[in-house]
Amino acid sequence: MxxxxxxxxxxxxxxxxxxxxxxxxxxxxxxxxxxxxxxxxxxxxxxxxxxxxxxxxxxxxxxxxxxxxxxxxxxxxxxxxxxxxxxxxxxxxxxxxxxxxxxxxxxxxxxxxxxxxxxxxxxxxxxxxxxxxxxxxxxxxxxxxxxxxxxxxxxxxxxxxxxxxxxxxxxxxxxxxxxxxxxxxxxxxxxxxxxxxxxxxxxxxxxxxxxxxxxxxxxxxxxxxIDKHPHNIVIDGVRKNALAKRLIDQNYVVSVGFEDNRRKMIVEVEKPDEFFQQIASLVNQTETEVFEMYSRDDNLQAVFDYLVGGGKR
Amino acid sequence: MKQDLFALFSLVKSSTTKAILNKKFLIVLLAVFFLSAVMGYVAAQDLERLEEGSDLMDFFVISFFLPLMCMIFGSSLIRDEIEDRSITHVLTAPISRTKMYMGYYISVFIVSIFAAWLILTSGFVTFFGILGVDMEAVRIYFDIVSIVAFGTLVYSSLFVLVSIVIERSLYFGLFYVFIWEGFVGSLPGNIKLVSIRHYLRSIGKELMEHGSISRYGAASGMGASIITLFILTAVLLLLGMILFREKEFP
CATH class of the missing domain: 3.40.50.300 (P-loop containing nucleotide triphosphate hydrolases)
Structure with missing residues (x-):
């Protein structure tokens, strides 16, 4: 065959x-x-x-x-x-x-x-x-x-x-x-x-x-x-400002923003694996209470958009 | 080869069953009641039995219900399966496209001839049942059955072909049956030579001894008519097979 x-x-x-x-x-x-x-x-x-x-x-x-x-x-x-x-x-x-x-x-x-x-x-x-x-x-x-x-x-x-x-x-x-x-x-x-x-x-x-x-x-x-492309990670919780300040100093974070009446924080990261390794300790250090955290880019369309865009977002 | 023939037989069986169980078959039953009622009414008028019986079956069966039945079943069998996409399991079966097309044609032929026979027989039984059956009446019946068989052969090949070429094949069928066969076919001059009805009536002229069909003035010879209908059927079938073979089903 x-x-x-x-x-x-x-x-x-x-x-x-x-x-x-x-x-x-x-x-x-x-x-x-x-x-x-x-x-x-x-x-x-x-x-x-x-x-x-x-x-x-x-x-x-x-x-x-x-x-x-x-x-x-x-x-x-x-x-x-x-x-x-x-x-x-x-x-x-x-x-x-x-x-x-x-x-x-x-x-x-x-x-x-x-x-x-x-x-x-x-x-x-x-x-x-x-x-x-x-x-x-x-x-x-x-x-x-x-x-x-x-x-x-x-x-x-x-x-x-x-x-x-x-x-x-x-x-x-x-x-x-x-x-x-x-x-x-x-x-x-x-x-x-x-x-x-x-x-x-x-x-x-x-x-x-x-x-x-x-x-x-x-x-x-x-x-x-997929992991090489920047991810948008959504964090929903309280006392997020301290976490935002710490995140912006990290070299793998591109930007931090808020949406939905500041309820949700959107973190754009360049190296998702490093982000996921360190986020738990940063949350602990800043005493942020996180209700939910997910990658917006886990849906297929985002992956395609990234791959066909040659890595540019 | 044996397996191929069995698959072809299965296609014919399933398509024929599907057509007979379809709501469209109700039209056949309505036609049966309609023709029985008309024939019964005419029979009660005390007219010339063999002449009138022959004329009524010529008019209703050969000129009207025969092409209508072939049009209804021929233009819808493959087209319905293409549209509801149930043709997929036929297309992905190990049968050649040409055999598939023949399978559908045979199904249309069987269903159409059965429908036309049912209508013809109901009319015959009602009319001659009232006025009396003798050998002459039985002969008229079998002569009309023969013409119906020739007609079904060629009309089925035409409408199956139309159904794979034209999406709204039913409209074409209506145009063909009522305008072309019904109107153009009855015009004086040679234009009637391009209607199927002309050749069927030409065969009828040779076969029958009663009714206006037996006196059809513009008739072509019986042999020439039969050959013309066979050639036309073969050409339409061949064309249909080629087009179906090349057809895509997106």
């Missing part, structure tokens, strides 16, 4: 004036890889190109060494769970799975056993006989996942599989996706716009922004990039 499960070279896709992917170069390894990016980054476009639903305008993409466009044999080896709802509302989950299985050439006892096993694996057994239009978002995601898994593919494309699911369903789905790789040995490409969710599934990520890969590799390396 090819070194990468998915490779793209100068891959571009546009829809009229809108650019989906822009000269994307990437090699995604086996295992679980998280494709992370804000809305409109090109995650779904990449998945649709990889599953042969659309074709590139420029460049090329290969999935397990093969071109996916009009390659129906490749479909035996891949499973796709889209980010949109593709389930017919007037059917039961069981009927949907039987239909998907039959389209993959499975039938009779084999099909019955596959449906049973897959439904058990994804935790969909209890609601399989109910009408799909009565399903919660979490149930729908499980059913879509079962549809993608039914023919036991080597590689799974899961586009935003956690979107719309409640916190418990999210937690269960994350465990399920990890199990699919660890126990069933599927290679998985999973997309999300929430970095922390991807982090709970895998350490291998690719960050997409405006149709380009802006960082990829082990999450700690990407985090390293």
């Amino acid at each position: 090819n070194e990468f499960v998915v490779s793209a070279r100068n891959l571009s896709k546009w829809y009229g004036d809108v650019i989906g992917l822009n000269s994307l170069n990437i090699g995604l390894p086996r295992g679980i890889t998280g494709i992370v990016g804000p809305n409109g980054a090109g995650k779904s476009t990449l998945f649709k190109l990889a599953t042969g639903m659309i074709k590139p305008n420029k460049g090329s993409i290969t999935v397990m060494g093969e071109d996916p466009w009009l390659n129906h044999d490749l479909m035996k080896r891949i499973g796709f769970c889209p980010d949109y709802d593709n389930l017919s509302d007037y059917s039961t989950g069981k009927r949907y799975l039987y239909q998907v299985g039959a389209l993959h050439g499975s039938r009779n006892e084999e099909l019955k056993q596959r449906v049973k096993k897959t439904a058990r694996d994804v935790g969909a057994r209890d609601f399989l006989n109910k009408d799909i239009d009565t399903y919660s978002q979490g149930m729908r995601q499980r059913l879509k996942l079962a549809g993608a898994l039914l023919h036991d593919p080597d590689l799974l494309f899961l586009d935003e599989p956690l979107s719309g699911a409640d916190p418990q369903a999210r937690k269960d789905l994350i465990e399920l996706i990890k199990d699919l790789h660890e126990e069933k040995e599927h290679d998985i490409l999973v997309s999300s716009h929430v970095l922390s969710e991807i982090e709970r599934m895998t350490s291998e990520i690719a960050l997409l922004y405006k149709g380009r890969v802006i960082a990829s590799g082990d999450i700690s390396e990407v985090r390293g990039l």
Whole structure:
């Protein structure tokens, strides 16, 4: 098998004036890889190109060494769970799975056993006989996942599989996706716009922004990039003035300001790791009472803004 | 190969079932009641049985309900799946795009011919049930069934093609059925040669002995009409397969 499960070279896709992917170069390894990016980054476009639903305008993409466009044999080896709802509302989950299985050439006892096993694996057994239009978002995601898994593919494309699911369903789905790789040995490409969710599934990520890969590799390396950029840290508490005075003297602090009627102090720091090492002792020394402290830049958009801005803020 | 055929059969089965369970099929049932009522009313007028029976089925079934049924099912089957995105699991199945297209076409053909047959049979049973069935009446019935089969073949290929090319394919279908086939097709001169209805009526002229269709003056020969319809079906299917093969589903 090819070194990468998915490779793209100068891959571009546009829809009229809108650019989906822009000269994307990437090699995604086996295992679980998280494709992370804000809305409109090109995650779904990449998945649709990889599953042969659309074709590139420029460049090329290969999935397990093969071109996916009009390659129906490749479909035996891949499973796709889209980010949109593709389930017919007037059917039961069981009927949907039987239909998907039959389209993959499975039938009779084999099909019955596959449906049973897959439904058990994804935790969909209890609601399989109910009408799909009565399903919660979490149930729908499980059913879509079962549809993608039914023919036991080597590689799974899961586009935003956690979107719309409640916190418990999210937690269960994350465990399920990890199990699919660890126990069933599927290679998985999973997309999300929430970095922390991807982090709970895998350490291998690719960050997409405006149709380009802006960082990829082990999450700690990407985090390293993130940690090098100035952070805005919000501190909520009382007796903050003394702390502010001490902080401004530190060489890793760029600026200190207040907002929200002086309720919150915003500290811009150049070296977040040094800040987090020393803040506890500074709080103690100044007898500041801190209610809450968080980095405003832990959200993905701030990371992208930093990385695409070449480190300038 | 066997697995491919089974997957194709599964696509036909699921699409056909979906079309029959769709709310649109209610239109067929309404048409059944409507035609039964009209045929029953006419039958009660004590008219020339075979002539009137033939004319009514020619007018209602061949010229109106047949293209209408093919238009309703042909222009919506793939289009609905594209719009509600349930086509995704078909597109990511290991079936070639050309086979997928054939699968949808066969489904439209089955549902349309079933709908047209249901309407035709209900009208026939009502009309000749009241006025009496004999071998001549049964022959008219089977002649119309044959014309419906030819018509379904070609109309289905046209409307399935339209559904993948035009987003608002239903509007095109309405224009085609009512303006083109209904109006342009009945104009004098050679312009009727570009309507499907002309060739169906030409076949009808050779097959039938009763009604105005048997006296259709502008008819082309039966062999030429059948060949024309087959060629048209093949061309429309081929074109549809090529366009569906190259179609993207963003």
